Amino acid sequence: MKLLAPLLLVTALTGCAAINPGAPAVKEIQGAQLGLRDTPIAWPVDQWWQRYQDPQLDRLIEQALRNNPSMAAAQARLGMANAAVSGARAVQLPQLNAGYQMTRERFSENYIYPPPFAGSMQTDNSLQLNLGLDLDLWGKNRAHYTAAVSRAAAAQADTQLARNALISAVTQSYFNLQNSLAQHQVIERIVKQLEDVAKITHQRVTAGLDTQVEVNQADSALSAARVQLSQVGTNADLLRHQLSALTGEGPEQGRAITRATLAAVPEGVPSQLPMNLLGRRPDIVAAKLQVKASSSEISAAKAEFYPDINLSAFAGFMSLGLDNLLKGGSKVYGAGPAITLPIFHGGALNAQLNSKRSERDLAIAQYNQTVLTAVREVADASTAIRALQGQIVDQRASYKAISSAYDIAVQRYRSGLGNYVQVLLAQNEVQKQAILDTDLRARAYNLDAQLATALGGGYDSAATPAAGVPATPGAASGTRKSN
Secondary structure: OOOHHHHHHHHHHHOOOOOOOOOOOOOOOOHHHHOOEOOOOOOOOOOHHHHHOOHHHHHHHHHHHHHOHHHHHHHHHHHHHHHHHHHHHHOOOOEEEEEEEEEEEEOOOOOOOOOOOOOOEEEEEEEEEEEEEEOOOOOHHHHHHHHHHHHHHHHHHHHHHHHHHHHHHHHHHHHHHHHHHHHHHHHHHHHHHHHHHHHHHHHHHHOOOOOHHHHHHHHHHHHHHHHHHHHHHHHHHHHHHHHHHHOOOOHHHHHHOOOOOOOOOOOOOOOOOEOOHHHHOHHHHHHHHHHHHHHHHHHHHHHOOOOEEEEEEEEEEEEEOHHHOOOHHHEEEEEEEEEEOOOOOOOHHHHHHHHHHHHHHHHHHHHHHHHHHHHHHHHHHHHHHHHHHHHHHHHHHHHHHHHHHHHHHHHHHHHOOOOHHHHHHHHHHHHHHHHHHHHHHHHHHHHHHHHHHHOOOOOOHHHOOOOOOOOOOOOOOOOOOOO
């Protein structure tokens, strides 16, 4: 055996299947290519929504994080990934099994069994301990383990991604509801104004100053405003239902949400896109870890081309007849290597390797797309916030001016100096500007929430280790050129 072992090893090293070199890997996109800079910015904190100083919103987000099924699903995926890590680690350890077998059989009279066993019924017993160890000389198991650890870390980042998406959905739905409630209040005020104008019109008709035409116009404008009031109320109810679903509650729970007085929207957007965005976005971090996992799987696929050497040992008892099983003469034991040498598999190993390479290229392409999307989202939110700041100033000036013009038109109409057409035109513009005013304010909050989410929602990969993931050992893989 001492002379045979080196010979087997030399044969194993020279007889393995040939590895296809494959095409060059897809290149990862670099942050500098997209204009990212090492720029310090005020990153959003983990509970960034609390800066709006709205206890009602805080309560809704807390309920959503506790009750929404998406968070439970993300945690379940993380549990599966951590279980895969445990399984990949277990393969690297020695395996010890105990087994007992009993077979009651009749031995053939025309076979190898001599009398008195030939033609008799006997009980064949075996009680053994079996020990096995995969030497993993080329790092296949270690590469699988590294891949599992990377995927578990990616699942942890995906959990944060699900959290960010849920918080963003609750926050923006809440602001949209607040906008609907504000519009409802505005249109209620407009309906009251139109009712007053309609009374004035009826009085002018009685005084002979107007005709039925003006009355019909006033009644039509009032009815249209009431329809719009009903539509806004319905939209508010639908948004309440949406928030109830996001928080894991029934539709009736949304009725408790009332109009809130929100704090001023925080000002300031990044002047430049920061390089640290690549580590602050959980989707980018998860995509990067999937690339790492795919690269480890390539190392494992390459190791399949090399000999697989397992050590095994056993010890126990074997006997015919249960009463002889534990006697000293029934002892059996042994040990030895098991060598599997891949020589010709019809291209199956190269097909498997090429598949893993394609999976890596796909992971890199998905990573590149994730980075591009992240950079665009931050740029879009920043640009929209800057533009909105000027729009709000101009719109408020417009609303103030048209409100003053409407008051003057009503006063002139009441005193008989104006006509209803002037009132109607001014009123239509007031209604349009009032709704635009609430829309722009709600958009300011929504854009601020979008920017906080685009900047990672308080996530920091450097400070957020994957829960339950053990340290990653270095994965070794064979680099020898095969013949």
